[in-house]
Amino acid sequence: MEVGFLGLGIMGKAMSMNLLKNGFKVTVWNRTLSKCDEVVVHGASVGETPAEVVKKCNITIAILSDPAAALSVVFDKDGVLDQICSGKGYIDMSTVDPETSWKISEAIALKGGHFLEAPVSGSKQPAETGQLVILAAGDKALYEEAVPAFDVLGKKSFFLGPVGNGAKMKLVVNMIMGSVMNAFSEGLTLAERSGLNPHSLLDVLDLGGIANPMFRGKGPEMVKDNYSPAFPLKHQQKDMRLALALGDQNAVSMPVAAAANEAFKKARSMGLGDLDFSAVYETVKLLKHSS
């Protein structure tokens, strides 16, 4: 199966490499074209523009930073819309708001093409090991066609119905994750400031009812102030912002998520946006110090 792949950031690079390892022919494009070199070494071809990739491949996958990037790659000159047509499918796996997905879906449908949104839950390591959770919605026939690729990229894929439902599900999940990361950071800070060993807290948490892979994976690194990026903080803040907008639209009060969003914004203002989202711990430590 031949697929196009747009966006070789942390996620896109790992996912396209996985497709290559599993026998897919892959043609890649990235805004910064030099980032294609590493996947080319592993057998990928390169398209000079998104349009060139879509022209060559019947299915093109994208995973890009945010709504602005997702729209730009579709609508700008030499973008996806230039070449999408009947018989071709476009799958956007970026985390965006439903409005962005609807715009892209409508434009692609007007050209006779097929669209699926398929944001993913899971981070750099699940992307590398093919253990993502895929939250697809939109064109069911395209979903069925993409299942062999999804089986390589993820441990489970969900088909959630009409376009927008994948984006909504992803935002709900990440709103919870961002809020939990803030509570976890406060807990670590409280443990340390009150004289407890934070490693003991991690051991206790891991044996109880709220044990989870995020505490297990991130906790020991946070205690060492290691925030090497798996999921960049600027993207988590974008997800909190988009989830809060979804809350506004549905009149859902989310004071916990709103407070977490403020902490991520503060972290961005401190220049921590490119670090892992667990770096929000630094803002919590700072606030606890100043009080």
Ligand SMILES: NC(=O)C1=CN([C@@H]2O[C@H](COP(=O)(O)OP(=O)(O)OC[C@H]3O[C@@H](n4cnc5c(N)ncnc54)[C@H](OP(=O)(O)O)[C@@H]3O)[C@@H](O)[C@H]2O)C=CC1
């Ligand atoms: N990292 C993670 O753990 C996870 C991330 N996600 C989501 O996946 C998406 C990608 O995340 P991730 O790989 O971590 O992000 P990165 O920041 O590592 O990569 C972002 C990608 O988007 C491209 N890009 C940014 N702006 C534009 C633009 N205007 N036009 C074209 N391309 C653009 C970048 O190109 P360039 O190289 O030129 O900058 C790069 O390829 C995000 O929506 C994120 O929320 C979802 C699950 C997990």
Ligand SMILES: O=CC(=O)O
């Ligand atoms: O979107 C991030 C993730 O870890 O999932």
